[in-house]
Amino acid sequence: xxxxxxxxxxxxxxxxxxxxxxxxxxxxxxxxxxxxxxxxxxxxxxxxxxxxxxxxxxxxxxxxxxxxxxxxxxxxxxxxxxxxxxxxxxxxxxxxxxxxxxxxxxxxxxxxxxxxxxxxxxxxxxxxxxxxxxxxxxxxxxxxxxxxxxxxxxxxxxxxxxxxxxxxxxxxxxxxxxxxxxxxxxxxxxxxxxxxxxxxxxxxxxxxxxxxxxxxxxxxxxxxxxxxxxxxxxxxxxxxxxxxxxxxxxxxxxxxxxxxxxxxxxxxxxxxxxxxxxxxxxxxxxxxxxxxxxxxxxxxxxxxxxxxxxxxxxxxxxxxxxxxxxxxxxxxxxxxxxxxxxxxxxxxxxxxxxxxxxxxxxxxxxx
Amino acid sequence: xxxxxxxxxxxxxxxxxxxxxxxxxxxxxxxxxxxxxxxxxxxxxxxxxxxxxxxxxxxxxxxxxxxxxxxxxxxxxxxxxxxxxxxxxxxxxxxxxxxxxxxxxxxxxxxxxxxxxxxxxxxxxxxxxxxxxxxxxxxxxxxxxxxxxxxxxxxxxxxxxxxxxxxxxxxxxxxxxxxxxxxxxxxxxxxxxxxxxxxxxxxxxxxxxxxxxxxxxxxxxxxxxxxxxxxxxxxxxxxxxxxxxxxxxxxxxxxxxxxxxxxxxxxxxxxxxxxxxxxxxxxxxxxxxxxxxxxxxxxxxxxxxxxxxxxxxxxxxxxxxxxxxxxxxxxxxxxxxxxxxxxxxxxxxxxxxxxxxxxxxxxxxxxxxxxxxxxxxxxxxxxxx
Ligand SMILES: N[C@@H](CCC(=O)N[C@@H](CS)C(=O)NCC(=O)O)C(=O)O
Numbered sequence: 001x002x003x004x005x006x007x008x009x010x011x012x013x014x015x016x017x018x019x020x021x022x023x024x025x026x027x028x029x030x031x032x033x034x035x036x037x038x039x040x041x042x043x044x045x046x047x048x049x050x051x052x053x054x055x056x057x058x059x060x061x062x063x064x065x066x067x068x069x070x071x072x073x074x075x076x077x078x079x080x081x082x083x084x085x086x087x088x089x090x091x092x093x094x095x096x097x098x099x100x101x102x103x104x105x106x107x108x109x110x111x112x113x114x115x116x117x118x119x120x121x122x123x124x125x126x127x128x129x130x131x132x133x134x135x136x137x138x139x140x141x142x143x144x145x146x147x148x149x150x151x152x153x154x155x156x157x158x159x160x161x162x163x164x165x166x167x168x169x170x171x172x173x174x175x176x177x178x179x180x181x182x183x184x185x186x187x188x189x190x191x192x193x194x195x196x197x198x199x200x201x202x203x204x205x206x207x208x209x210x211x212x213x214x215x216x217x218x219x220x221x222x223x224x225x226x227x228x229x230x231x232x233x234x235x236x237x238x239x240x241x242x243x244x245x246x247x248x249x250x251x252x253x254x255x256x257x258x259x260x261x262x263x264x265x266x267x268x269x270x271x272x273x274x275x276x277x278x279x280x281x282x283x284x285x286x287x288x289x290x291x292x293x294x295x296x297x298x299x300x301x302x303x304x305x306x307x308x309x310x311x312x313x314x315x316x317x318x319x320x321x322x323x324x325x326x327x328x329x330x331x332x333x334x335x336x337x338x339x340x341x342x343x344x345x346x347x348x349x350x351x352x353x354x355x356x357x358x359x360x361x362x363x364x365x366x367x
Numbered sequence: 368x369x370x371x372x373x374x375x376x377x378x379x380x381x382x383x384x385x386x387x388x389x390x391x392x393x394x395x396x397x398x399x400x401x402x403x404x405x406x407x408x409x410x411x412x413x414x415x416x417x418x419x420x421x422x423x424x425x426x427x428x429x430x431x432x433x434x435x436x437x438x439x440x441x442x443x444x445x446x447x448x449x450x451x452x453x454x455x456x457x458x459x460x461x462x463x464x465x466x467x468x469x470x471x472x473x474x475x476x477x478x479x480x481x482x483x484x485x486x487x488x489x490x491x492x493x494x495x496x497x498x499x500x501x502x503x504x505x506x507x508x509x510x511x512x513x514x515x516x517x518x519x520x521x522x523x524x525x526x527x528x529x530x531x532x533x534x535x536x537x538x539x540x541x542x543x544x545x546x547x548x549x550x551x552x553x554x555x556x557x558x559x560x561x562x563x564x565x566x567x568x569x570x571x572x573x574x575x576x577x578x579x580x581x582x583x584x585x586x587x588x589x590x591x592x593x594x595x596x597x598x599x600x601x602x603x604x605x606x607x608x609x610x611x612x613x614x615x616x617x618x619x620x621x622x623x624x625x626x627x628x629x630x631x632x633x634x635x636x637x638x639x640x641x642x643x644x645x646x647x648x649x650x651x652x653x654x655x656x657x658x659x660x661x662x663x664x665x666x667x668x669x670x671x672x673x674x675x676x677x678x679x680x681x682x683x684x685x686x687x688x689x690x691x692x693x694x695x696x697x698x699x700x701x702x703x704x705x706x707x708x709x710x711x712x713x714x715x716x717x718x719x720x721x722x723x724x725x726x727x728x729x730x731x732x733x734x735x736x737x738x739x740x741x742x743x744x745x746x747x748x749x750x751x752x
Contacts, residue, residue, distance in 0.1 A: 113713070114709055114712075114713055117713065117716055117718075118718050121409065121411060121716075121718070137714075137716070138716070140410075141410075141411065141412040141715070141716050142411060142412075142716040143406075143409035143410040143411040163608070170607070171608075172606075172607070173606040173607055173608060173609055173611060174607070174608040174609060175427075175528060175608075175609065177699070180696060180705065180709045180710050180713070181709060181710060181712075181713035181714075182713075185424045185425075185710060185714075186423050186424055186714065188424075188425070189423055189424050189425050189435040190423070190435075192425075193435050193436075198611070199425065200425070200427050200609075201424070201425045201426075201427060202427055202619070202699040203424075203696075203699055203701070203705065203709070203710065204696070204697070204698070204699045205696040205697050205699075205705070205709070206697070209500070209697060209698065209699070210699070212504065213507070213699070216504065216507045216508065216527070217507075217512050217527055218507055218527050218528070218618065220608045220609075259409065260409065260410050261408070261409065261410070
């Protein structure tokens with residue numbers, strides 16, 4: 001063996017050839033091979049997300065792993081003792097109640113805007129319920145499915161009252177603070193670009209620092225979803241010296257997302273939300289749900305599992321919805337308790353009222 | 368006669384090494400293929416095509432032209448340059464300041480030595496992220512809003528949006544001026560090198576430094592006047608909230624450089640101190656007995672010997688500083704990690720590609736730094752004569 005190169009190449013070929021035999025598929029024809037695997041994977045694959053897989057895993061584990069924010073009052077925020085509250089949190093509790101009959105069987109994983117998608121993709125969480133805007137690219141390119149809208153939101157700006165800013169246009173040339181990895185960053189660019197206005201953006205990793213920077217006057221405005229602005233405003237040193245502009249520059253339908261590929265899990269999540277909305281429409285609340293079990297209204301009876309086998313169809317008990325409603329109330333109760341007019345946030349139902357009350361919340365029927 | 372086949376140790380070692388390499392390549396291939404397959408199964412986009420797509424977001428500090436319509440690839444370059452500029456400036460300051468701290472720690476003046484020691488202990492025991500927050504908010508706090516900007520010099524403005532300076536704008540004749548500067552510097556270096564060689568060979572002296580300095584000042588100045596002062600200043604003008612135009616040093620940039628410099632300088636100070644103390648006492652005494660002054664002893668005898676011990680750990684501090692600059696996103700400075708593995712990753716969702724590129728960049732930067740420092744280290748290494 002004079003030539004080391006020959007030995008090297010021979011070694012590589014032998015090694016690679018040997019490994020090739022152990023690969024579960026043909027790495028040279030990736031595209032076709034992969035499609036084949038995913039369609040023909042019914043039999044094998046403990047780690048493959050096939051129908052029913054997520055529910056089975058959640059049941060074995062004994063709790064739902066739910067991705068939430070690091071602290072956004074009204075949506076998901078922990079108190080000093082680590083108890084979480086908010087719409088996004090309650091949705092996960094309802095899900096846990098539907099599955100286990102116990103709303104406490106859920107654990108919350110706080111995630112920054114930047115880390116949330118990777119956490120869902122990698123299977124670290126079962127569901128992402130973190131004021132996340134449903135957009136086409138997130139739905140189609142990240143391997144997710146959004147299961148509905150828990151809160152119809154829109155992006156706006158918070159400014160200092162003293163600055164004399166009346167509308168978003170007045171911010172031309174100003175500096176705007178926001179959080180990185182959000183739709184907010186892009187909407188902002190669209191808004192100013194489409195109007196030919198200049199602006200400067202400071203994108204922070206965490207909203208705490210973004211808010212402090214705004215508070216110290218580094219930025220002329222702080223921007224995010226309007227709901228977030230109402231919540232963040234309360235954290236400023238002088239909340240009353242600041243206001244949220246009336247302009248809404250984008251559509252931000254916030255909703256929970258699950259991984260694509262497990263239609264059963266997706267159905268469970270989607271119908272848990274629909275059950276809460278339908279409950280409000282039918283007048284079922286956490287207080288009267290037990291009386292409602294005896295109701296003669298067929299729509300109520302179907303929702304609460306007295307008629308038909310709707311729960312069984314998604315692998316749950318017949319009265320799954322009754323548990324969810326008992327745990328967090330109907331959608332309206334959940335809204336009022338967390339962000340409604342009686343809370344520090346004081347948000348009116350607006351778009352989030354039921355369709356029958358002039359809003360756009362409209363759930364398909366249980367039937 | 369050499370043994371044949373397996374009995375030949377060289378054959379054996381080739382086969383072993385080749386197999387290890389083959390296994391490594393196969394493992395990497397295996398992971399890449401598995402990842403690719405999983406991404407497709409999960410319906411997650413993959414590939415590097417996204418680099419050509421429109422970025423659609425703004426960046427506050429861009430050293431090259433960039434707009435929201437530019438591509439993700441362009442945004443990557445902007446982030447990379449922002450990282451490089453922080454790293455280079457941080458390294459220069461941290462090295463200079465670190466040397467100063469290291470020398471001061473060995474000062475004969477008790478107070479100075481203790482102050483330097485206290486500096487080292489305090490700075491290196493506070494996590495870098497806290498340094499950054501501290502300096503960021505410390506820089507912001509005393510600065511007024513744009514409407515009450517301080518104006519220390521005409522045209523120079525200081526407020527919480529940054530330090531705004533008039534920007535030099537070059538006119539037509541500027542090329543001649545810059546050529547003259549480059550030529551003068553090159554000629555100056557040549558002159559110094561030549562004079563040193565000649566002095567070594569013949570013992571004749573030549574005032575090379577003075578001549579070079581004169582050259583570097585006079586030649587550009589001459590072209591300047593001939594070309595008719597080929598540049599003017601672009602002063603910032605007030606807008607509704609801020610100023611536009613001019614050049615701007617962002618508070619985020621200043622805080623990041625400050626934090627990185629002060630933190631790393633503490634470590635470098637210790638390295639320098641250890642290096643100096645490792646030089647035998649006899650060297651100092653020998654220098655003294657030759658009548659060298661304290662400063663000259665340090666410059667000509669101690670430091671050159673200490674450098675051999677200082678360079679290798681200094682290299683790792685320089686690498687640390689570069690890598691630590693990736694904490695920038697915490698204070699909204701748009702470095703590579705903030706722009707690329709932050710915003711771009713989030714807008715495209717292509718975590719694997721983005722992280723792979725980012726890792727490759729830091730790896731390349733680290734390797735280049737190491738190579739340069741190793742080269743320098745080899746040059747100053749003790750030469751046995
Ligand atoms: N809805 C937007 C923005 C969501 C977002 O992350 N908003 C920030 C600013 S209010 C937030 O919730 N931060 C809370 C946290 O980081 O924990 C999106 O999906 O991109």
